[in-house]
Structures are given as structure tokens and as C-alpha cells.
Amino acid sequence: MKPITLLSVLLAASLLTPSFGQSFDRSVRKVDNREPSIPRPQQEAQVAEKLANLRKKTGKRPNIVWIVVDDMGYGDPGCYGGGEIAGAATPHLDTLANDGLRLTSCYAQQTCTPTRSAILTGRLPIRTGLTRPILAGDKVTKNPWADEISLATLLGNSGYTTVLTGKWHVGEAVGMRPHDVGFDEFYGYYPAQKEISQRVDGRRYPELVLDPLKMAAFEGLGIGHHLVHGFKGGRTEEISSVESTEDMGRADQVLTDFSIAKIKELAAKDKPFFLEHCFMKVHCDNYANPDLAGLSASKYPYKDAIVEVDLHVGALRAALEEAGVLENTLIFFTSDNGPQMDAWPDAGYTPFRGAKGTTFEGGVRVPGIAYWKGMIAPGRVSDDLFDLLDLFGTALNLAGVSTDTLPDDRYYDFIDQTSFLLHDNGRSQREAVYFWWGSELMACRMRQFKAHIKVVIPQATHKYIDLASVMDVGLAPWLFDLYLDPKEEMTVGHRLSPWLATVAGKLTAHGGTFRKYPPKNIGL
Numbered sequence: 001m002k003p004i005t006l007l008s009v010l011l012a013a014s015l016l017t018p019s020f021g022q023s024f025d026r027s028v029r030k031v032d033n034r035e036p037s038i039p040r041p042q043q044e045a046q047v048a049e050k051l052a053n054l055r056k057k058t059g060k061r062p063n064i065v066w067i068v069v070d071d072m073g074y075g076d077p078g079c080y081g082g083g084e085i086a087g088a089a090t091p092h093l094d095t096l097a098n099d100g101l102r103l104t105s106c107y108a109q110q111t112c113t114p115t116r117s118a119i120l121t122g123r124l125p126i127r128t129g130l131t132r133p134i135l136a137g138d139k140v141t142k143n144p145w146a147d148e149i150s151l152a153t154l155l156g157n158s159g160y161t162t163v164l165t166g167k168w169h170v171g172e173a174v175g176m177r178p179h180d181v182g183f184d185e186f187y188g189y190y191p192a193q194k195e196i197s198q199r200v201d202g203r204r205y206p207e208l209v210l211d212p213l214k215m216a217a218f219e220g221l222g223i224g225h226h227l228v229h230g231f232k233g234g235r236t237e238e239i240s241s242v243e244s245t246e247d248m249g250r251a252d253q254v255l256t257d258f259s260i261a262k263i264k265e266l267a268a269k270d271k272p273f274f275l276e277h278c279f280m281k282v283h284c285d286n287y288a289n290p291d292l293a294g295l296s297a298s299k300y301p302y303k304d305a306i307v308e309v310d311l312h313v314g315a316l317r318a319a320l321e322e323a324g325v326l327e328n329t330l331i332f333f334t335s336d337n338g339p340q341m342d343a344w345p346d347a348g349y350t351p352f353r354g355a356k357g358t359t360f361e362g363g364v365r366v367p368g369i370a371y372w373k374g375m376i377a378p379g380r381v382s383d384d385l386f387d388l389l390d391l392f393g394t395a396l397n398l399a400g401v402s403t404d405t406l407p408d409d410r411y412y413d414f415i416d417q418t419s420f421l422l423h424d425n426g427r428s429q430r431e432a433v434y435f436w437w438g439s440e441l442m443a444c445r446m447r448q449f450k451a452h453i454k455v456v457i458p459q460a461t462h463k464y465i466d467l468a469s470v471m472d473v474g475l476a477p478w479l480f481d482l483y484l485d486p487k488e489e490m491t492v493g494h495r496l497s498p499w500l501a502t503v504a505g506k507l508t509a510h511g512g513t514f515r516k517y518p519p520k521n522i523g524l
């Protein structure tokens, strides 16, 4: 982080923060190095009792299954306004949402690596140093995991079996792989689909594939194109490699087959399990699974990929049911960021402004479905705030791992949202979501208000990554009322100055946490 940037943020925000503004803030900070949360003691007590009763019945702590899609847009699933109208029906996701809780204000970071590392550390990317995707040829100056404690480590130490299937994208050097940072087992690919498939797609990348010199240089970057099976302790096997676009198209079927077999195996054991299933799809470049081509009404590869992911989600749920553990398993389904519009038409749909790579809603608001048979009331919908970081604290609670065991030399951004997810009328305990772009603090949402102090502006239509600029706002932060204006087009700034001051005050307080707990730089 550039110190001048943080300083300017603090100054800009503090100028706009009269003391009365804090009155809208319901959150309370209980521990110095933790994010303040909205107290809901009754809700928490009732859910603790609900969990204790389930424990008596099952005799076992619950399993935790996260399903993460790569780059799926908020508006892709039918239950979020897409599905059939977008040429890609998603009956399994729609059923999952109908049978559980559909979150409408669920937030990711604006790109892959930041989200994936945040949910496993409970810490914002600016704190861990994993501030942007690790790309082909990137060399970090320091292993960010050397002093981070992953959720997999914490759950593993408490007696869980931990497995990550699919895309990792948080480093492929020794010491940074899933099975080096706490997972018992990893079965998947290190990078995103496009990094793997560009060496075999001569139609899309002729300048690379048809030029032996460029190909040699590309291969020299050492990007992993193998399906890897890794085990805690370091043993790492290469199962197969992607040698054609057909291989890439089949990857998610292979990964789902593995997770299904693993669920069957783990469900029969005494230990509870944590499975993070990360799809390769629907990140560009998508190739239809040759065994399932033409699945979607649209017939475009992206749409086929959506329908294929939907099928696999249905199969994962069915596997948990067949293994007899559906009633003792929290399933959380989400996407790691908004659609990558730069790759259109190999891109998803969002009804919001912006896309992947921006901190407008299109980049960060993602589908979030929590499903737990018998524990989450069917048909719930909530617009309360949920940051995917909160999955970390919620998993610790479910596993019975006390947050008192976490170190106090670093700041934790997660909030335990167990009672929000599991109470029949659960309300969020998160008061604010903070949005970062690399090492720039960009925006904050509180209730329906969102204030930007910096923005990512595309310089050509839908070019949010390849032709975009990060810009400062003018005299005042851009304040939007997302209920009046979900597309963030019409600012309400001075008309609602107490809210502007309150949200700016949250940004100031957030920026202040870095004085005592400085950000980590790993050279990204």
C-alpha cells in the first residue's frame, strides 16, 4: 500500500465526518483486532440451542461444503433473474435457493485470488498481500501463507478432514499449494481455465499456438496445466494434463466425479469434513463439455457452462443426500466475483453497473445461497449484508472452534454469521462491507447506501479490465441509494449528508485499523 493513498483517504473521509453521523452505526467492537458487529444476542442464543439439539441427534459436528463458481454473474442463475430468460436454465440452483436462503446482498472481492484467499483467512486481501490475481509468470517476493493461518488448518486441527477440489489460484509454488496450507487433500488445477487452455487453442490464440518460439517462451513460464492430486505433507501427483480444448471442456465433470466419490468416502467416517468445491467454469475461456454439448437453449459455450455447473451442483447435493449427511451439512453456493465482461460473449450477466475488476456492484455482488436441510427454513430471502469473508467465522462457529484461539497480532475482517443463516428470521450482524481494488480503498456499503471514494471507469464499453482507469472522485464521495438506484447511476450525496458522513466515517475507521495492523506486501 502507498502510505500517501491511505493518508488521503483518511483526510478526505474525516473532513466529512461530523460526530452525529455515527448514530446510524449499530455495530459494536468487542475485540480490538476484529471487525465490529451488530449485537443480536437472542438470535445467537436461539441458534446455539438449535445447533446443540442437532449435535445431540447426530453425535457429530456438521460438515461444511462450499461450492464456488468462477466468474459467475449475479444475474446468471434463474433464482437471481437469469436462467431461462438468459438461455441457460438452472433448475438445480433454483431448487437449492427455494429450499434454503437466497442472499441478495452477498459480496465477493472484485477478482479471483483476493476472494479465494479472503474466505480462507477471514482477512481482506490488503492485509494478506493477495491483492490481485496471480497471473502467468508472476513471482511473489514472499509466501503470503508463511504467516497466515488458513481455515483448513484451523478446522483440521479441530478434527475435520479438509479437501479442496478444483481451481485453487492462490499460488502454485511449494509452500503455497492447498495441501501446503492446511488441506488434507487437493484434487484440481492451480490456475484459471484461460491460463491452462490458451496453449491448446490455436483458433483463439493462433499467435501463440502456431509460433514455436512463442510457445517455448510460454511453456517456460511454467504454468501448471496438470490435474494435480496433492496430499498434506507434500506428496503431489500429476494425474493428467490438458492437451485439448475437449480436455478442458471435460474438467468440471472429472472434478465433480471426484467430489462425489470423496463425499461418499468421508460421510462414512467418524470425522466431520470440510469440502471446498471450486469449479473451473465459468471463467473464460469456456469450452462445452463434449459429452454434454448443446446443453443450453442459447448454445453458446458460456451458457452451456452455466447449465453444466447447475447439473453438477444438483449432483453434489444428491451425493450428500445419498450418503445420508444432508441434514448435517451446510452447503453454501457462490461465485468469486462478477462476470468478466472483457471476455464477452464468453461472460455472465449482471443487472448492476460494472463487472469483474470494478468495485461497482457488478464486480462484487454475487449469488449466495445457504442450504441446510432441516436447519435453514426453506424459501428465505434476505437483503441483509453478507461478505464472503463471513464464511470463515461461520465455519469456525459450526466446528466449535473458538475465535479466542485466533492470534491478536493481526486484524480479522470476518463476522460470524451463523445466527443470520440459521435463524428462521435471521438478521445480518454485518454493518458495513468495504471494497478494495489492489491497495486502493474504494468504497463502503452500509444498509442500502454505498459511498465511493475511488471508482474504476472503463474507457470503452464493457472494457472493465483491459481498458479501464482508477479515478479519484471529486469534492465529495459518490453516494448511491441502492434501493432507489441499484445501477449506481444517480448520486444522492448532499441530499443525504448524514448518511454520507456516516459511511465516510466507516471508511475512516476502517482505514484506521491499518495504523496498528499494517498491510502485508508480497510484491503483487
Ligand code: CA
Pocket (backbone or CB within 6 Å): 070, 071, 111, 112, 283, 336, 337
Ligand atoms: Ca473469478
